[in-house]
Amino acid sequence: MPRFFLDQDQIRNRFIVLTGEQAAHMKVLRMREGELVTVCNGSGTDYRCRISDVSADQVCLVVEHEEPSDAEACVSVSVYMAYAKGDKLEHVIQKATELGAAEILAFPSSRCVVRLDGKTREKKLARWQKIAASAAEQSGRGMIPAVYALDSYEAALGRAAQAETALFFYENEQSHTLSSALSAKLTSVALITGPEGGFTEAEVDSARDHGMQICTLGKRILRCETAPLCALSAVMFAAGEY
Amino acid sequence: MPRFFLDQDQIRNRFIVLTGEQAAHMKVLRMREGELVTVCNGSGTDYRCRISDVSADQVCLVVEHEEPSDAEACVSVSVYMAYAKGDKLEHVIQKATELGAAEILAFPSSRCVVRLDGKTREKKLARWQKIAASAAEQSGRGMIPAVYALDSYEAALGRAAQAETALFFYENEQSHTLSSALSAKLTSVALITGPEGGFTEAEVDSARDHGMQICTLGKRILRCETAPLCALSAVMFAAGEY
Structure with a gap:
């Protein structure tokens, strides 16, 4: 599943709207409606999101699940x-x-x-x-x-x-x-x-x-x-x- | 002490003669008569040598001591x-x-x-x-x-x-x-x-x-x-x- 970082400000709601470079990045990855991506806030929390809409200049995600990242070291x-x-x-x-x-x-x-x-x-x-x-x-x-x-x-x-x-x-x-x-x-x-x-x-x-x-x-x-x-x-x- | 590799063929005698690139390398390092260098045969033996002569196109070394390299891993x-x-x-x-x-x-x-x-x-x-x-x-x-x-x-x-x-x-x-x-x-x-x-x-x-x-x-x-x-x-x- 693709993973990428977003500022915490962008993840405040259950709905995330990507524009500009971020939306372009999703398109490069050929992501489509219904597919899953992981959004990370860069401070240890992962958000599993489903793509709800892909339009010309924006991509919308719905947060389905939130959990602590399991990839951080124990030390x-x-x-x-x-x-x-x-x-x-x-x-x-x-x-x-x-x-x-x-x-x-x-x-x-x-x-x-x-x-x-x-x-x-x-x-x-x-x-x-x-x-x-x-x-x-x-x-x-x-x-x-x-x-x-x-x-x-x-x-x-x-x-x-x-x-x-x-x-x-x-x-x-x-x-x-x-x-x-x-x-x-x-x-x-x-x-x-x-x-x-x-x-x-x-x-x-x-x-x-x-x-x-x-x-x-x-x-x-x-x-x-x-x-x-x-x-x-x-x-x-x-x-x-x- | 500078270290460098030579073919075993070159180290057969107590006297080693460096010419060409090898001699040039010693000159780049500004090595002079009387100074020590370590020559390695690349197969685990180190030879401590003293520079006996530096001339226009060659450098001569005398082998003083030979010992197994201590820098190889135990595994x-x-x-x-x-x-x-x-x-x-x-x-x-x-x-x-x-x-x-x-x-x-x-x-x-x-x-x-x-x-x-x-x-x-x-x-x-x-x-x-x-x-x-x-x-x-x-x-x-x-x-x-x-x-x-x-x-x-x-x-x-x-x-x-x-x-x-x-x-x-x-x-x-x-x-x-x-x-x-x-x-x-x-x-x-x-x-x-x-x-x-x-x-x-x-x-x-x-x-x-x-x-x-x-x-x-x-x-x-x-x-x-x-x-x-x-x-x-x-x-x-x-x-x-x-």
């Missing part, structure tokens, strides 16, 4: 990734959304080559949020992960350290594994990974001071866009998602 | 991925190499849009093997995973089913999790994932007939390039790699 994982070159961050936003991340946060660190100023940042953020929405729709999620661009490294550490399990991945850490860092029952997890050039020792010390666990992701050096997705996949597995 | 994982559109297979080859896969095998299935005939196949294979070699070098691996292009779906099933743990991921499987499919001690694991359009029911039945376990990767629909890397990350985690 809330925040993915913190340092600014990276090219489209790596976009790649991670798309994949982390598929893999069930609750939110994705980009942050600067001393070896980040990429810096975002005010205007570029706003534009990038809008684009990133769109990528998350599209990946959430395609993967059948009930929520769209929020994407943030944090101002400083310290802001990232301070925020991440509030998670019940706050993990910082460092390629020179050899003994403390992700596995030993995870508790039996996971509720909220923060994962911090670095930029292309890695973290400085001072940055690692600062993370430790914030109470984060410094962990290894094994003996192989992972690229900056591989590490967060590897860690996220493993945490979801450890939480019993698959 | 042998074969990643079987159906042919996919665009550069998805290249992406998976690069990432699966970083994540420690032992080999990567592409295969056709009935919903694959992409088909490879003889000549294109040879060209693609050469390119894929190069991507694996480059990713192995960058991630510090001791082995370059072999990349194969299999002729048929049946060939993929027959080969994969020989692994001690043979797993087939299907989006309509809901109860049998990857976690329940894995034994406590993993030695060899095969992971099969499908193309953009997924597997047909007949293909799933055939996999079951071959003795493969049909598994879910959770409640979210993963793209065809995300599923193998998610499964591989989880298997490496379960095997105690991180």
Whole structure:
């Protein structure tokens, strides 16, 4: 059954009217009267709807049934990734959304080559949020992960350290594994990974001071866009998602 | 310390002479006499070498020490991925190499849009093997995973089913999790994932007939390039790699 997100405002009544792009989208899918679609409010509720009318420029839906989405993860994982070159961050936003991340946060660190100023940042953020929405729709999620661009490294550490399990991945850490860092029952997890050039020792010390666990992701050096997705996949597995 | 692969033929003596591209590569890295580099034979042995001479068109190395690579995984994982559109297979080859896969095998299935005939196949294979070699070098691996292009779906099933743990991921499987499919001690694991359009029911039945376990990767629909890397990350985690 096709699924797509609508603003909660549009779902207030039992009848939903789609116009413009939304109606065009239904037509691309060749949806007809009587067929079922799932509408999600992006905050965890799914609405099963039947198409009641298809006209030239609008499509009408009737809400038949409403239920909590069953595609959300049992653990809330925040993915913190340092600014990276090219489209790596976009790649991670798309994949982390598929893999069930609750939110994705980009942050600067001393070896980040990429810096975002005010205007570029706003534009990038809008684009990133769109990528998350599209990946959430395609993967059948009930929520769209929020994407943030944090101002400083310290802001990232301070925020991440509030998670019940706050993990910082460092390629020179050899003994403390992700596995030993995870508790039996996971509720909220923060994962911090670095930029292309890695973290400085001072940055690692600062993370430790914030109470984060410094962990290894094994003996192989992972690229900056591989590490967060590897860690996220493993945490979801450890939480019993698959 | 910089690492790179050489053919075993080049490492037969205690003295290694690099010419052409290899010598140029060392110069790009600004390596000088007396500095250390690690040479790998691509089959699991690392050689620590000291640069003894840098001249206009060649660089000479002296082997000081030889030891088994410590970056190889404790479990042998074969990643079987159906042919996919665009550069998805290249992406998976690069990432699966970083994540420690032992080999990567592409295969056709009935919903694959992409088909490879003889000549294109040879060209693609050469390119894929190069991507694996480059990713192995960058991630510090001791082995370059072999990349194969299999002729048929049946060939993929027959080969994969020989692994001690043979797993087939299907989006309509809901109860049998990857976690329940894995034994406590993993030695060899095969992971099969499908193309953009997924597997047909007949293909799933055939996999079951071959003795493969049909598994879910959770409640979210993963793209065809995300599923193998998610499964591989989880298997490496379960095997105690991180």
